[in-house]
Each structure stands twice: as structure tokens, then as C-alpha cells.
Amino acid sequence: MSRPQATQAGLAAQPLEGEPRARVLVAGASGFAGALAARLVWHHPRLELVAATSRRDAGTRLDRLYPRHRVPVALEELDLDATDSLDAAVVAYPHGAAAELVAELRRRELAVVDVSADFRLRDLPTYERTYGDHGAPELLGEAVYGLPELHRDRIAGAGLVANPGCYPTAALLALAPLAEARLVNGVVISAASGVSGAGRDSGERLHFVNVDENFSPYGVGGHRHAPEIDQELTALGCSAEATFVPHLLPLDQGLLTSCYVDLAAEVGEEELRSLYEERYAPEAFVEVVEAPPGVRDVRDTNACRVMVALDRAAGRALAFAAIDNLWKGAAGQAVQNLNLMLGLPETEGLG
Amino acid sequence: MSRPQATQAGLAAQPLEGEPRARVLVAGASGFAGALAARLVWHHPRLELVAATSRRDAGTRLDRLYPRHRVPVALEELDLDATDSLDAAVVAYPHGAAAELVAELRRRELAVVDVSADFRLRDLPTYERTYGDHGAPELLGEAVYGLPELHRDRIAGAGLVANPGCYPTAALLALAPLAEARLVNGVVISAASGVSGAGRDSGERLHFVNVDENFSPYGVGGHRHAPEIDQELTALGCSAEATFVPHLLPLDQGLLTSCYVDLAAEVGEEELRSLYEERYAPEAFVEVVEAPPGVRDVRDTNACRVMVALDRAAGRALAFAAIDNLWKGAAGQAVQNLNLMLGLPETEGLG
Amino acid sequence: MSRPQATQAGLAAQPLEGEPRARVLVAGASGFAGALAARLVWHHPRLELVAATSRRDAGTRLDRLYPRHRVPVALEELDLDATDSLDAAVVAYPHGAAAELVAELRRRELAVVDVSADFRLRDLPTYERTYGDHGAPELLGEAVYGLPELHRDRIAGAGLVANPGCYPTAALLALAPLAEARLVNGVVISAASGVSGAGRDSGERLHFVNVDENFSPYGVGGHRHAPEIDQELTALGCSAEATFVPHLLPLDQGLLTSCYVDLAAEVGEEELRSLYEERYAPEAFVEVVEAPPGVRDVRDTNACRVMVALDRAAGRALAFAAIDNLWKGAAGQAVQNLNLMLGLPETEGLG
């Protein structure tokens, strides 16, 4: 594959001078997350977008599908043979469809960030119950769960990173300081996401008229992100069973998790705040704030805004986290992981 | 006061034939809730809208301020002397400003539904902590909390009904069957409301640009509806401390409460559903549904849609209730209460 | 067909006492316009909804698909034999698919309002160029164009009424007084509609994410409502070629036409206003207003708000009309036509 040419006047081509760039494939670049990944790679100073592929829209230019992304590149069919010369790939296929391609790319020694759910769950039976058959179970052991704020060191050395789901990203960032401090006795995660989280192909449910001026829970009694949240909370030492309910918001990009934690010990509000501030002080993308975070505050950014408060009478902590579901909840985090895997500054290209 | 004349061709005047109508004042008819109350009274087959008052907009026709309501009546200054001949009043003044007028109207023996918070809290110190000074504490004992599904009989005989807050209405309808069955060991109420719930005068926070594409918690650590919810849950025999957090939705009318209940006993999902279906079978305005309710389902209606589910692993019940915050959460419920107080069919004028 | 039973507690059944009701079929009741027509017939004091049919959703209750409409009736397959006993039908099939059913129903002597475009264009070749083959061209001569404000008398005597398109309804009501006064020398119709105007089955274009925070022209160079507007403007004596461009609004219900008219004679702004006020004084559903009309003013009503102004320097009149595209632009107008055809008061059931 050769580097795609910018073909429209007015679109600045990627500068090629300076330091060498890692050669990157984005597979599945016509969906919301894949297209944003292609944009972030295209505009990244240390990555080169060698190909953006799509079965569905091969031949179409990305800037026709997503004008705002300003990526003057034609989508193409995937040519596996051409991937030998690449350094890395972001795979943004649907759940279940990604594993086989990931295995092929790993065989060719590419560093891979998989945006699907295929390598998020370490336990095969749990995966199968949740998503169905798995195309490459032999890689489950190798994959690292790609939440840098929890697993930065392991991501840095990984060949395969499973990019977290959007809800788990926000829920875990909201809860990690409490879980790590062994303060979680029980937890309710009431979450809400904008429509882009449901993807491009979603039938009548996402017709404008059904979402506009509406707000509703969904996936009650079993959203697919629940086992992923459980796995990671358990890994943080939290044994409480979480209740997780997502809701659909009448907006495009944005996700908020409102977490209600039964506290395992008495703790003051100031103490809670310090816990969060200290935990996240070194994190470039986590902002601990004192006023309630809104999803508008983080739209089109890779930031996660977190706030913690205390309901003393009820003995509960309240922890809120707001992200852009397509950025920190998908493509932005994928590039953050790619930066770590390739030894680049973690924030590069995510400014 | 004489009956206002319809002054615009094309607006059907209220028919005057048939059974006698109760003569009704709507005080504070230029706010969202008051204006809707005026509309419901105007179009009500058994009520006569004798006057709609507003200090701020006296002289302006209601159908200029709220064209959709189609009430061809000029707002006027309140003339207390003219209220002697009336049968009933809906008072939609701001919190704190209603009590004195209510007292005056009660002295004149009008049946009064107060849409403000002034008579919702039975405990004066709690009121004062929450809202400040009270203008007519001597009436606190007389006022009945106007949630018909809980207090229908007492409302029917009451002279003063305190119309519930929008959040408490939905929260209590979601939780009542569980509370009455002594199943509530702990409860989190994560709620969300459209912008009309915040009223007409709300400054920059409700500027379109701050709400659009946004979603955020607010009133964290002490929303004024919390003591009201606590009072009523306690009355239902629930001693657990509730955690209540509201969020602001980027839409006009609609409110959802998502309630997460630590169960006091083991119970199956079918059992839970039966509990709700039986409890609400006689209720004209409560619809127990099996799919998650959305606020769009109830917009511009007095309905409350309730769904219950079980998170068995966590030992929690999930109870959702969707209402239109201006209807069942304010003006619709006020008319429902008025119907009961005046001996009219409860659903009259709310079709 | 027997009258459907209300099957859910809390939904008031249609009262059956009083005057006899006309027996009505709504065919195609699962689309946006058909469902609203079913609702209006169901709640209409002088009509009886005998059946609501849908191929796609037969067996589903209408209040599951459209909870807000509160029509507790199961959709059924059309049974032509059962239509013999009916008085009237509203046909809300897609364009091209309606004509044959309309012909069958006319054979059975039902009064028919066809909400599709099949009988709007009197000229067969124009129809064929615009929509394709016609299923019952022999009825084109019989059909009356159902804009009551222009053709009330002929509608009253008609057996088949072609309900106008949503854009033509607003454009013609905005322009009729000028056209009738022979003041139109040229006209630009810049129009905008909410998403429900595009119907329920519309693929990716109407995915929430593509409409939200967007505004765009469409059908540039040939929207299907253009010949319909031309036909009726010509019938009003206006020979100017109209330019018509629709735009898609990020909202559910609402349509505005902004018409820019090159005036054929000098005329003052007061004179223009009087022209409109006098023309529409007798009209129950047309409101001539002095401030710019917004689509919110008419949502969920059958009203059309019209404003006229003068750009003296340019010699142009500006005429704006706002309607709810599903009400006055479709189902509301269909019931208005049905009222006229059946000799009922024109505003009955549209309050």
C-alpha cells in the first residue's frame, strides 16, 4: 500500500518532514469510531495513515462520509498481503468480526489496538455468553485491557491491546480511586450515552424521531458492557456486584456515568476529593473537577472529567465521569494506547 | 371577575351549555406550569377559567405567550376582592411566594391546589432549612400531599392540596409498590428532567447553548426535592435514607427517575411485576409497562409509565418512571387533584 | 369488522352514546401520518374508528408503536370485504401504492381522503414523471384537491379528496392572498421541515447522528412537491414559475415556508396585512399574526400561522407560514377534509 494522496485543494496534506512516522492501518474506517481513528492517525505528527479500509464503502473518500474529519483519503478494500510492511493497526470491526483479522495482523507482527469487544474479556465462557463464538481465543491471554490510567505499563509492552468499551471507560475512571482504596461495598452505575455510541447501522431505534426529545433506559437486565465492568472492578479488588443501567440521550457525542457507591468505611468529603486529586494528578486526560461535569465540557476531546461527592446521611459516595464516547470512549483512547505501544508521548496527536 | 371573552376568530370558545362548571382562578399563569394549568382549566368541560393572573405579564394574552395552549384570554393583575365568588384556585407562584395568597384564598373558602412547594413539607423546620421563611405555617397541618395514587381519599375531602414536586411524583410512583411491601432496604434515585422543569426565569444556565448537546448532574449534595421524597417514603414505611441526584436533559418536557433498590427480601422478577401491575391496575394515569419507558411516550399527557425489573445477582430491583414534568409533574396533576376535590371524575379534562 | 375493544385499564374507551358516528377505516396506520389519523378518528366525537390497518405491523397495538397517541387498538391486515359497511376511509399508503386501494374503496362508495400524492396532480403525465405509474388514472378527474381554505365547497361534495402535501399546504396558504390579488410576479419558496415529514422508513439519512445539529437543503433541482405547488398556484391565476427548495430541520414536527414574492404592483405593508387578515378572517385554522411565526407555536395543532411583510426597497413581499407537518400538513388536514365531506363541523375533533 502506498500513502494516499490528498486530492482536494484546501486540505493540508500531512507534513512528511521531520522524525520518522510509524506506518498505520485503520481497518473498518467507515464506522463512527474507525473514521475518527483514521482522522486522528491522519493528523498525528508521528503516525502515517497508510490505509483506511472498509468493505461497505470502499472507493468512497472519507471526507465525503465525514466532512468534518478532513481526511482526503479514499477508503479501500483490505489487502492483507500489503500489511506486511506496516507497524501498527487500529481494528474497528464489529464485535465478533474483529478477532480473525487481529490474529492475522499479529501473525505479521503488527502492534494492534482492537476497538471491538473481542479481546476485552479474559474469560472465554463469559465472552461466549455475551457475544457468541470467538475467532481467536488463543490470543485472549496475550491481550492487555487498554485503559492506560489502570494498565499503562502493561500496555507499553503489549502487542495486542483491547480498547475498552465506552461505558466501562467512564465507569472505571469514576470508580478506580474508591475501588483501589477498598471503599466499595456496593455500587450502582446509572449511565447515559449519546447516539453515536450505538454505531452507524442501527435501524429504526435510532431514527431521529425516536431519539429526539426522548430519554430512556435500555439494555435493562443485561447490557454487554456489564461483564467488562465486573471484570475490571474485580481486578481492582472490588468484590461487590455492580448494577449497571445505560440510558440513551438525545445528543450525538457524550457519555456520563453517575456512580452511587455504598461506602465500606466512613470517610469525609474532603478526604474523598483528595483521594481523587492525588490519584489522577499525573494523568493528562483525567480532570478532577469540583462542579458537576457535563458531557459538553469534553466533546471532541480525549478528556475524562471526574467529580466525587459524599451523601453522608446515606453513607454513599457519588462519583461522576463525563467523556466523549467516540474519543476517550473509543478512537481517542485507541490512539492513546497506540502512542504507549509505540513509545511515543502519550498525548501526541490528541491535543 | 367576569369570564374572559375569546377575542380571536378561529379559537373555539368554551361551550357554556350543559352542567354547571366550577369557577376557577389560576394565579401565576405566565410561568410554564401556571400557563398549562390555565389551558387545562380553559378546555375542561366542567371548569370555568374565571381569571388567569400574572404580575409580570398582566395585559398580555396567554395565547401570545404560549400559542400552542390556545387560550384566548388576557392575563390580569390579581384582584383578591373578586375571588369571593370563586369555587377553586390553582396557585402557581414561586416557592415562598405562594403561602400568603393561599391563606387569603382559604379564608375565602376556595378549594386550593398549590403548585409551589410551600405546603408539601409537613415539618416546618425542614421547610425553613430548604426554602426559607414560611408565610402561613398555620396551614401546614391542613394541607394534604397531592399524589392521588397515594392519598386519593384525603385529597377528595381537602380544602388545600400541596401539589407534589415533579421529581417526587415520579420517584414515589416508581417506588410505592416496593415501599408498601416493605421491600426497600436502601435506594438510589438517579433522575433526569427536561429544561421546562427549571422554569422560565433561569438565567445563563438555561441559555440554549449551555443545555444543547449537554447532560450533567446538578444539585449534587442537596436538591430541594430530597426532603420531600424522604418525607413521603417514610410515610410509606421506608426507613432507608434515599440518595437522590437529578440531571439536566437537553429537551423541553419529560422526566425519568431510575430507582435502584436494595431489596429487603428475596423476590422473583415475575413477583415484582405482579406487585406493580396489581398495585396500579385501578389507576387511570399509571401504566405499568414491560419495555423501558421513554419520556417521549408520555409527552403532553398526564400519564406515568412505570417499569420494574430485577438485578438478581446484585439483589436490587430497578424501577423506572417516566412522566411529563409539566403535566403529571405539575399542572396535569393539579387538575387531577382539583377534579378529586370538586367531586368530578378524576380524569376529566386530562384526556 | 367490529369495533376494536380498549384492552388496557386507564385508557378511556370512546363514548358511544349521543349522535351516530360515521364508521371510518384508516388504512396504513403504522406510519407517522396514518397513526395520527387513527388517533384523531379514535378521539373524534362523531367518528368511529372501525379498523386501523397495516401490513407491516399487523397484530401490534397502536399504543405500543405510538404511546402518546393513546389508541388502544390492534393494527390488522386490510380485509376489503369488511369495508362494505363503512362510511369513509383515510388512506395513508406510500405514493404509488394508494391508488388501487382508493379505487376499491370508491367502488364500495366510501368517502375517501387519500393522504398520498396519488390524486393530487390532475395531469397524468406530470404525475408519471414525478411518481411513476398510476394505479387508477380514471379517478384523477373526480378527485378534489383537499385544501379547504381554497376548495371548501368542492370538498364538501366530493367522494375522493387528495390531501395536499405538507410543503404545498404551507406554501399555498402563505401565497394565496397575493396570488388571488394578482400580485405575484415571481416567487421563491424557501422551506424547512422537521424529520417526521420524511416518514418512518428512511435509512441512514435520517439516523439521529446525521440530522442532529445539522441543517441542509435537499431535493435541490426537483422536489416532488414542486409540480403540486405549480398546479395550484396556476389555478390561483399565478403564471410565475416558482422556485422551491426544502431544507431538513433537526426537530421532529414542524414546517415553515418562507416565501419571497416579486410584486406585480406597488402596495403598502398595511394594505398587505389587511389583505391577509380579511382573506383569512373566516378561517378557523389560519391565524394571521404580526410577529414572525415559529413552528413551535403550532406543534400538535391543526393551525397554520401566517405573517406577511414588505421589503419595500426590493419590491418584494415576504410571506411566512408555519404548520405542524403531521397535522395541518397531513393527518389533521385529512380529518378536516373528512369533516367537510361528511357534513360535520369543520373543526370537530381537531380542538
Add this chain to the structure above:
Amino acid sequence: MSRPQATQAGLAAQPLEGEPRARVLVAGASGFAGALAARLVWHHPRLELVAATSRRDAGTRLDRLYPRHRVPVALEELDLDATDSLDAAVVAYPHGAAAELVAELRRRELAVVDVSADFRLRDLPTYERTYGDHGAPELLGEAVYGLPELHRDRIAGAGLVANPGCYPTAALLALAPLAEARLVNGVVISAASGVSGAGRDSGERLHFVNVDENFSPYGVGGHRHAPEIDQELTALGCSAEATFVPHLLPLDQGLLTSCYVDLAAEVGEEELRSLYEERYAPEAFVEVVEAPPGVRDVRDTNACRVMVALDRAAGRALAFAAIDNLWKGAAGQAVQNLNLMLGLPETEGLG
């Protein structure tokens, strides 16, 4: 004034190495346009944001008011004495309030881009009729109208640039090729803008509830941008009186002008397209497209998307232009002008 310090972990400070940066003041940085200007200057590789001032919000950090902009700088009171050492200023004061500050800054020899309307109209009486008294009429002769696509050369040499209004920007870019080709015999500009165009302080009219699900014309019969459009169309040789009507859209950022042009000569659609493509081929920020442009396509970019089509029967050209009213319609264009004035690449910092 010293360079503000980034004060929050996680916010990347502006790199200071490399080429020297021009020292820039943004005055009035707490409004929508000023804040975006501050952001663009802050992240600009060749500019240094030396101070961002605001009377209203002095002391508040910009990233508290506008978290998404990620400018970790405290707003301060303007200190004129401290401006001597600066190279340039963007003034984003309200209309009428800017002229005096601009004059002060010009006296100190700063290059100034004025985002207000104060220097857009060359004719003082027209200004006074439209906006009231002028604070520095002696500078009207010096100011250059800052639409780079029309006046690039004069902007490059200017000391004072009047940044165009948002509506004029889109209207003129839509119409310039036709006007320059002397093809405009008459023109209607039907335009629509998102709410941010109305600014931050706008009272009840912009309360969420009044805008949501609404669409309405405003400023009918005299919007303040009309004389500005007239002035520039006249300068392009177009003598036709334009009719301009803006509408308010229920969205945040985005503006579309739909222009309907009576053609002065017969011309084919292909010819029209070539005219536009050739005219704008060298322009980095104008994209001539074949499908109707939507405001979503350009959100958060400095692009203007233009489409032209022909209504042959009516003898009219249709020209559409979509911009982000805060970018190309205000702050983005201000930085584009600043780049030209300072001899920097025109697209720098606007990627």
C-alpha cells in the same frame, strides 16, 4: 503583561521553542467569539496569547467558562498601558463598544482585527442608522473589510481589519462568483443560524425552551447585517437590491445561506459550476461541493462549503453556503485575517 501560566496538570502548555511568535491580546474573551479567538491564538504555533481580557469575568479561568477550549488562562481586566509591547489584538467587544478601544490600540500601532460591526460599514450615516453613535469615525477610511477571499491583498497590508458578520460572510461567498460575473439581476438571501450567533447575553428569547423544536424567521424587515451585505454586493458590481431574512435554528454552531438569484443572462448548470470551481480553486477554506452542504459538515472548522445549482425554468441560480458561525463567521476568520496581516501562512493555526 506576562505570558499566562498553564495552571492545571493535564493541559499542555504552548511550546515556546522555535520561531518567534507575535504577541497578541484578545479583548472581550468571555463571549462566544472572543473565547474561541483566545483558543485559536493560544494553540497557534506562531502567536502568543499575552492576555485575554473580560470586564465581566475577570479573575475567572477561561477553561472554567469554556472547558472544551482548553485554555488554562485567567481572564483579566484590560490594562491599556500594558499593550504597548504587543504586536496585535483581536477585539471582540459588542457593537458600539469596540471603536474606542480599537482607536487606542491603533494609536499604539497594534495590528487590530475588530470582530464587532464597528468598522464594517464604510458609510457613517448608514452605521449610525444601524448601530447608533460611532466612537472613532476617523478610522472608517482606514479599515479594510476582512473577507480574505475578496480582499486578500488589502488585508495583508492593513493595520485595521473589520471582521465581517457571520451572515454576510456566508452570503458573499455564496454570491461572489455570480456577482463578479455580472449575473445577478435580483437576489433573495434566506438564511439560518444556530443560537451561538446571538451571543451569550440574550435573555428569554434564547432560553432553551423557546428555541428547542422551533424554527422561525427574525429581524424581518431590517436585520443589521443587511446594509453590510448591500455594501459588499455593490462593491462587487451588483446593483440589485437584496432581500435578506435570517431564521433561528435549534442548534448551537452552524449557519446556512440559501441564495436565490434572478440571472441576468442565460447560463447552463455546468457553466455555473465551473464558474464556482475556478473562482474558489485557490481558496484553502472554500470548498465547492456537488451535494447540498450541511452545517454539520463544517462545525468547528474554518471551512465554507458552497454549492451552486440552476432552476432553469425560473431563470434562477441557487447558491448555498454553509459555515460555522463562530469560526469562519467570527473567530476563525479573525485569525485568518491576523495571519494575513502578520505575514503568516493564511491557514496557520486553523487546521
